Amino acid sequence: xxxxxxxxxxxxxxxxxxxxxxxxxxxxxxxxxxxxxxxxxxxxxxxxxxxxxxxxxxxxxxxxxxxxxxxxxxxxxxxxxxxxxxxxxxxxxxxxxxxxxxxxxxxxxxxxxxxxxxxxxxxxxxxxxxxxxxxxxxxxxxxxxxxxxxxxxxxxxxxxxxxxxxxxxxxxxxxxxxxxxxxxxxxxxxxxxxxxxxxxxxxxxxxxxxxxxxxxxxxxxxxxxxxxxxxxxxxxxxxxxxxxxxxxxxxxxxxxxxxxxxxxxxxxxxxxxxxxxxxxxxxxxxxxxxxxxxxxxxxxxxxxxxxxxxxxxxxxxxxxxxxxxxxxxxxxxxxxxxxxxxxxxxxxxxxxxxxxxxxxxxxxxxx
Amino acid sequence: xxxxxxxxxxxxxxxxxxxxxxxxxxxxxxxxxxxxxxxxxxxxxxxxxxxxxxxxxxxxxxxxxxxxxxxxxxxxxxxxxxxxxxxxxxxxxxxxxxxxxxxxxxxxxxxxxxxxxxxxxxxxxxxxxxxxxxxxxxxxxxxxxxxxxxxxxxxxxxxxxxxxxxxxxxxxxxxxxxxxxxxxxxxxxxxxxxxxxxxxxxxxxxxxxxxxxxxxxxxxxxxxxxxxxxxxxxxxxxxxxxxxxxxxxxxxxxxxxxxxxxxxxxxxxxxxxxxxxxxxxxxxxxxxxxxxxxxxxxxxxxxxxxxxxxxxxxxxxxxxxxxxxxxxxxxxxxxxxxxxxxxxxxxxxxxxxxxxxxxxxxxxxxx
Numbered sequence: 021x022x023x024x025x026x027x028x029x030x031x032x033x034x035x036x037x038x039x040x041x042x043x044x045x046x047x048x049x050x051x052x053x054x055x056x057x058x059x060x061x062x063x064x065x066x067x068x069x070x071x072x073x074x075x076x077x078x079x080x081x082x083x084x085x086x087x088x089x090x091x092x093x094x095x096x097x098x099x100x101x102x103x104x105x106x107x108x109x110x111x112x113x114x115x116x117x118x119x120x121x122x123x124x125x126x127x128x129x130x131x132x133x134x135x136x137x138x139x140x141x142x143x144x145x146x147x148x149x150x151x152x153x154x155x156x157x158x159x160x161x162x163x164x165x166x167x168x169x170x171x172x173x174x175x176x177x178x179x180x181x182x183x184x185x186x187x188x189x190x191x192x193x194x195x196x197x198x199x200x201x202x203x204x205x206x207x208x209x210x211x212x213x214x215x216x217x218x219x220x221x222x223x224x225x226x227x228x229x230x231x232x233x234x235x236x237x238x239x240x241x242x243x244x245x246x247x248x249x250x251x252x253x254x255x256x257x258x259x260x261x262x263x264x265x266x267x268x269x270x271x272x273x274x275x276x277x278x279x280x281x282x283x284x285x286x287x288x289x290x291x292x293x294x295x296x297x298x299x300x301x302x303x304x305x306x307x308x309x310x311x312x313x314x315x316x317x318x319x320x321x322x323x324x325x326x327x328x329x330x331x332x333x334x335x336x337x338x339x340x341x342x343x344x345x346x347x348x349x350x351x352x353x354x355x356x357x358x359x360x361x362x363x364x365x366x367x368x369x370x371x372x373x374x375x376x377x378x379x380x381x382x383x384x385x386x387x
Numbered sequence: 388x389x390x391x392x393x394x395x396x397x398x399x400x401x402x403x404x405x406x407x408x409x410x411x412x413x414x415x416x417x418x419x420x421x422x423x424x425x426x427x428x429x430x431x432x433x434x435x436x437x438x439x440x441x442x443x444x445x446x447x448x449x450x451x452x453x454x455x456x457x458x459x460x461x462x463x464x465x466x467x468x469x470x471x472x473x474x475x476x477x478x479x480x481x482x483x484x485x486x487x488x489x490x491x492x493x494x495x496x497x498x499x500x501x502x503x504x505x506x507x508x509x510x511x512x513x514x515x516x517x518x519x520x521x522x523x524x525x526x527x528x529x530x531x532x533x534x535x536x537x538x539x540x541x542x543x544x545x546x547x548x549x550x551x552x553x554x555x556x557x558x559x560x561x562x563x564x565x566x567x568x569x570x571x572x573x574x575x576x577x578x579x580x581x582x583x584x585x586x587x588x589x590x591x592x593x594x595x596x597x598x599x600x601x602x603x604x605x606x607x608x609x610x611x612x613x614x615x616x617x618x619x620x621x622x623x624x625x626x627x628x629x630x631x632x633x634x635x636x637x638x639x640x641x642x643x644x645x646x647x648x649x650x651x652x653x654x655x656x657x658x659x660x661x662x663x664x665x666x667x668x669x670x671x672x673x674x675x676x677x678x679x680x681x682x683x684x685x686x687x688x689x690x691x692x693x694x695x696x697x698x699x700x701x702x703x704x705x706x707x708x709x710x711x712x713x714x715x716x717x718x719x720x721x722x723x724x725x726x727x728x729x730x731x732x733x734x735x736x737x738x739x740x741x742x743x744x745x746x747x748x749x750x751x752x753x754x
Contacts (some may be wrong), residue, residue, distance in 0.1 A: 022576055025679050025741050035430070039635060039636040040636060041634070041635070041636040042595075042607075042611075042635075043591070043592055043595040043596070043599070043607060043611075044588065044591040044592055044595055045591070045595075046636055046638065046728045047728045047729075047730075048636045048637065048638050048728065048730075048731055049618070049728060049729075049730045050637075050730070050731055050734050051730055051731070051732055052732055052733065052734055052737070053732075054730060055640075055732035056734060057618075057732075076723045085534075098547065098749045114722075114730045128672065134612045135610055135611060136611075136614050136615075136618070139635065139636065141430035173738075174549075185515050192693070192725050193723055194720070194721030194722050195722050196724050199718070200567065200718055201718065201720060201721070202717065202718040202719060202720020202721065203720070203722075211721075212724060213726075218726040219727055219728045220726035221411065221725065221726055221730065222726065222727075224410070224412070224727075225410055225412040226412055228409075228410040232410070240409075240410060242500055244409075244410075244502060247502045247503050248503075258458075267408070268406060268408070268409075268503045268506065269407060269408035269413055269414070269415045269506065271404040271415050272416075273411065291465060298541075309454075312392050313392060317698045317719035319720060319724055319725070320721065321610065321721045321724065321725030321726075322725075344725065346721075346724055349669035350569065351568065351569040352562045352567070352569060352593055352719050353418070353563045353567070353568060353569020353570070353686060354561030354562055354569065354578075354686035354687065354688045354713075355559060355561050355563070355569075355578070355580060355688075356569075357686055357688065357713055358559050358561050358588065358686070358688030358689075358690070358711065359559050359580075359586035359588055360414075360586055360587040360588035360591075360687075361414045361415065361416060361586045361587065362413075362414075362416070362692045363415075363418055363421060363481045364415055364416065364417055364418070365418055365419055365420075365421035365422035366419065366422060366426075366597075367419055368415050368417075369561060370419075371642070372500070376390050382461070
């Protein structure tokens with residue numbers, strides 16, 4: 021950066037805010053306290069990950085806010101060592117817990133209200149960090165299936181908790197791995213943001229499924245998986261429980277989607293068996309990505325149906341929760357940001373062939 | 388990357404394709420020939436920009452496809468030295484010139500057609516590179532206003548050319564500066580992509596203006612500029628011809644928008660005077676960004692109204708062309724990609740104050 025502006029604003033007690041562009045409906049979270057985040061020095065590919073005073077390492081539990089969930093197979097006190105996975109509030113949250121009210125936009129889509137007046141809501145919500153394993157220079161996919169399963173169990177337990185909270189309409193679980201995928205800490209972690217509103221991509225998927233059901237009398241995801249399996253070339257793996265494939269309109273090279281075989285809209289309703297099986301599959305996919313692309317930066321995120329909320333009209337017909345994995349081989353550039361379209365140099369059929377080639381067997385080998 | 392997959396596919400003669408996700412409508416350009424792009428070694432901040440065998444430097448005109456436009460103040464032959472600004476087809480195009488047909492999506496928004504069958508179109512279009520100055524380690528804002536004006540003139544001339552072409556409905560001019568903003572070449576350049584369809588962000592802006600006009604009987608941009616000028620805090624600069632401000636719902640820290648004061652929907656209709664004045668203003672803004680943020684990666688892009696096309700219903704009421712500048716201080720992460728929302732740690736009022744502080748006077752000082 022080398023700039024002269026100090027990006028750390030002095031007054032950080034202001035509550036974050038949702039702002040909506042009155043023209044396009046684009047929603048932004050203005051969260052000045054995020055500017056205080058420390059950015060760790062990221063090592064280059066061949067360097068060991070420096071542990072320094074990483075706040076996510078075992079033994080440094082006091083460096084984070086008190087945990088809200090953890091898995092300790094041998095038992096042990098809250099915020100002590102001995103955990104497998106640990107969930108804590110984000111120290112630099114994009115959203116903050118509110119005073120009980122459920123904010124919602126005015127009816128008039130912004131166009132009839134006073135311009136730039138009706139287009140803000142208090143930034144109410146939850147922002148948590150899922151620390152995926154106790155050791156610094158590793159990741160759940162380098163451990164056994166049990167470690168991977170614990171991570172996906174933690175996601176489910178937190179979503180179950182958010183589903184019980186008043187006024188939370190949606191949640192996104194997401195992982196940033198690598199500096200160019202937006203990670204500010206190299207220690208493996210994911211995040212959960214739970215909100216009183218529904219973000220636009222999720223809303224488009226939910227509404228798209230409802231529309232598809234009304235127009236075709238069939239469930240979109242059921243139909244899509246049938247189409248993909250009959251085409252075949254984009255399927256990476258089909259297990260007893262899940263299908264993994266490279267989407268037809270993949271935005272990113274090697275983009276991959278994982279979806280359950282059974283009708284299930286809400287990830288918080290996944291069974292223990294499904295969670296374990298998902299951990300095992302995701303572990304193999306992470307190994308395949310390492311094998312195929314090296315230590316590439318990537319994101320993944322979970323799209324799941326509505327949590328119980330007066331802001332949401334029930335569960336969309338035929339929607340299934342799914343995980344999307346987006347390797348970040350190229351940066352998002354002006355065309356993507358300016359147009360909302362993506363340019364992808366690797367056709368998904370070709371990407372799926374490479375994924376299949378590097379996919380380890382399901383027997384549990386670690387590499 | 389260090390991966391094992393060779394990202395350069397062997398069969399690159401396949402035509403690119405527009406693909407639309409049947410659920411969300413997300414449009415992607417699948418362009419495998421883009422995988423052949425060379426990525427230059429980018430220097431770190433304090434290093435001199437290596438020229439090596441940069442194809443955009445003066446004297447290497449044969450390394451690019453033949454130019455389609457250039458400004459040579461002293462005259463001279465096509466593809467010879469002596470140019471101020473030069474426009475060439477992109478050697479690794481995302482889109483290719485078609486066989487005269489104008490592709491358009493089927494009427495049924497994908498939902499009634501055969502899934503994954505009706506959701507592809509040939510990737511017809513134009514993809515050009517605007518080389519912004521002859522010397523490698525510089526940029527138009529380090530030269531005089533004349534150099535900046537020449538760049539903005541080149542944009543206009545190419546848009547005028549695309550406006551005359553059959554079946555081109557829209558064009559995006561965009562600049563990627565810095566590796567983390569998506570640039571693959573450090574020599575200052577921008578790009579133009581012209582398409583038979585309208586990308587979703589542009590479409591939302593056009594439709595939003597029409598809706599606003601119908602609902603309020605007023606022009607959106609006129610109303611917005613009134614609101615911003617009456618608020619005042621987000622205005623960075625107001626010249627005789629333009630207003631520059633930090634948008635209310637800025638997605639990026641220090642995001643900035645520039646819009647003409649007069650009603651003008653199409654940039655290809657800008658006068659010579661406007662083009663010159665825009666170049667001078669953009670030059671000062673680029674200097675302010677350097678001064679405030681150091682050598683930060685950034686994008687800018689131009690949103691302009693419909694080119695003449697049977698695919699587009701005239702010019703949207705009250706829309707004005709505008710340039711958006713998006714510094715890239717943080718990467719786009721899983722939350723942004725997964726939700727379609729942005730988290731911005733710098734409120735636009737604060738950003739505008741910083742922009743104003745670092746804005747050089749209009750007298751033409753170079754730094």
